[in-house]
């Protein structure tokens with residue numbers, strides 16, 4: 167369904183007009199649709215349910231880093247989501263959101279000793295181990311705590327996800343994961359460690375993938391390793407293919423989630439039934455962007471219009487600290503006027519007030535706008551607020567969630583005093 171649409175020339179989120187929200191809560195403002203969020207999650211969950219059998223199970227672990235607001239985690243938790251985290255902080259968020267830490271998987275190349283301890287205290291489902299040094303550290307800490315840590319190896323399948331180099335992670339030269347060729351020996355070492363329980367295998371090859379062919383190729387490689395391990399007597403219980411399915415920002419057409427999952431489960435079912443009848447296997451996924459990305463927008467107000475030589479600028483009150491994807495990756499976000507005008511259009515660069523030339527949100531957009539107009543920066547639900555900063559002592563934007571035509575403030579706007587509250591002057 168459409169969640170961001172015009173009613174009488176005014177842009178709404180599920181029928182709630184954005185100009186009203188701007189008036190009540192101010193700008194810049196992140197606005198999310200609960201209906202969109204759950205709809206995207208169910209695109210995963212429904213296919214998983216369809217392929218569920220006595221011995222094929224699954225868990226969709228929402229990637230917390232894409233949007234970690236407690237309200238959002240709570241909604242997804244109630245939908246049955248597990249969570250993919252990359253820090254102790256994200257684990258505490260999942261718990262604070264009232265979700266189950268035993269459905270958490272912990273990825274990331276740099277887990278500290280205290281993060282590992284915290285995760286073991288909360289009995290997380292699995293560590294996605296990214297190096298042998300990390301494996302040994304987990305074993306040592308689990309020993310100190312008298313526990314056994316469940317682990318999966320994040321292997322690097324060396325497939326090209328054909329996406330932006332900054333968000334492609336499954337190639338040999340990336341810092342992520344354990345080289346495919348070393349995984350077998352590593353698993354044998356892990357299997358001998360007294361405080362490690364080897365439970366799975368995982369990968370994550372990149373983000374904003376439009377085609378699922380690289381993911382299916384990666385799955386083949388995981389299955390191949392699974393078989394080699396089985397021959398050595400190491401029986402894995404789960405396969406985690408990571409996240410990475412892309413969304414439409416402009417006119418990209420990403421693979422439909424249901425088609426992707428149907429192909430994944432098709433492969434898994436055939437393979438498992440042929441080789442491991444009766445053995446229980448769980449499929450796991452770590453989607454972030456495809457759940458949260460097109461569930462939110464960033465609402466901003468035009469402060470000034472100006473022309474430098476031949477270039478028109480719309481200076482808005484949101485900036486790279488609110489949404490850094492354009493500055494960082496030159497990402498495209500569609501910009502829509504909140505209230506449509508019939509007046510003459512011009513081509514603008516939409517820029518923020520921060521003192522950096524890189525502070526732009528969109529370039530060369532043809533719009534009909536006036537000072538004080540509201541603009542919606544679309545597809546900003548993932549890696550928007552989550553990557554925001556306080557640069558230029560700008561408080562982070564407030565966040566609103568629309569549920570059943572009602573607006574809920576799910577994060578207050580940060581006040582300047584809060585930004586320097588942790589600082590101390592020395593005498």
Ligand code: LLP
Nearest residue numbers: 229273370373374409410452453454455549
């Ligand atoms: N699992 C792992 C281990 C990951 O590193 C990531 C994302 C995900 C899952 C979720 O991937 P997704 O389904 O969202 O593609 N800041 C960048 C994206 C960085 C992605 C980092 N890893 C952006 O704004 O495009």
